[in-house]
Amino acid sequence: MGAYDLVIRGGTLVTTNGVHSADVAIADERIVAIAPELSGSVQAVIDAHNLHIFPGVIDAHVHFNEPGRTAWEGFASGSKALAAGGTTTFFDMPLNSHPPTLDAASFAEKLAAAQASSYVDFGLWGGLVPGNIEQLDELAACGVVGFKAFMSNSGIEDFQSVDDATLYQGMQRSAQLGKLVAVHAENDQLTAGLARQARTQGRVGIRDYLASRPVVAELEAIERAIIFAEETGCALHIVHVSSGRGVLLVASARTRGVNVSCETCPHYLVLTEEDMEELGVVAKCAPPLRSLTEQAALWQHLFSGTLPMVASDHSPAPFEMKERSDFFEAWGGISGCQSLLALLLTEGYHQRHLPLELIVAATSEYVARRFNLPACKGQLEVGTDADLSLVDLTDSYRLESHNLFYQHPYSPYLGRAFRGRIVRTLVRGQTVFLDGKIVSPPIGHLLKPFPFGVGS
Ligand SMILES: NC(=O)N[C@H]1NC(=O)NC1=O
Ligand SMILES: [Zn+2]
């Protein structure tokens, strides 16, 4: 018989090994017992009959833009949105904050901002840009998740895309440091060249933008990054893969022993080019939304396990930055981090019968293991952090702007029908989100992933 801070009674636990009912006991921020009908001295009880208990989502890809562009989002609003969506850990990208996270000093600035206002735990990506290879060592010492590089224009002046020499040499250094490189993979010459031609001819609509970023631009960049990674021995992660063929390039490299992984985003799974024409700028992103055929391939790869990770790529901006008559000039980035789990439950589990076990793997367990997080994250097991989201899988609703915690409460998912409501989110045993409200102070901690290499 234990002494527990909290017992969650009668919930249905969702793990990668299956779904089963049990009580969950929490003490000192951790799960200390999982069993039916737990008894002992208990300070508080949560009744979770009729609820599913998921391990907290780990979102490996958000842009919260603080410091410097906090008006676009910020750690407070962004992490509230995450908690409301069942996410308990996020990794923030080195852009679009100002300064971008390119050395130890800018890392320290970002860390101070995140510690002051994040409601959930977090890791921080460093950046790889032309001119900062000398700073990768100090960033690694700070505990970055890895180094993010853009193979095409980032849309942000202070975060330049890598030329091939920078990518190659950055990977050489990263391999020595045991750090992973993540790339936004689109061929810049191809996308910039096609965009220039279209704009010169005054073709600046949605279809023209789509045509300027064809799937082949993604495929070529993925393949080049893989070849560099294979040659340098650097661990590689391809962010926001938008095409089934892109996923296959990664899978086939992995089969031949390359240390490479990829993620896709909810928007590539639930929206298409046709939706982009209908929704307009709120659905503008890069790589762009694709055809229904490409989308079906992504689902297939998610079902088979070939596509192992889903992350939001939440990239918000004030709506004014979206209001342009030239579609090329509108801000590219989708606001969606609050809806990550809910979209997978609605469109994956309910509509396509995607097993809950796979949803948990793609949003939590695989993410934690791929990025070498401490073992206390990404599992719903005795001994791990009590990062949990309690979900009513049967509840149906429509998403409205007043539900969103974003600084700018717009999203391509507004008005959309959802099934599966996140009712409560706990971060290390503390309830942060409950019934539509944030109910704790900002308690987020920095997580430092372990380096790759001997023993990892
Ligand atoms: N700068 C930035 O966040 N860009 C992101 N937005 C997007 O749609 N794709 C990206 O890489
Ligand atoms: Zn990107």
Ligand SMILES: [Zn+2]
């Ligand atoms: Zn991004």
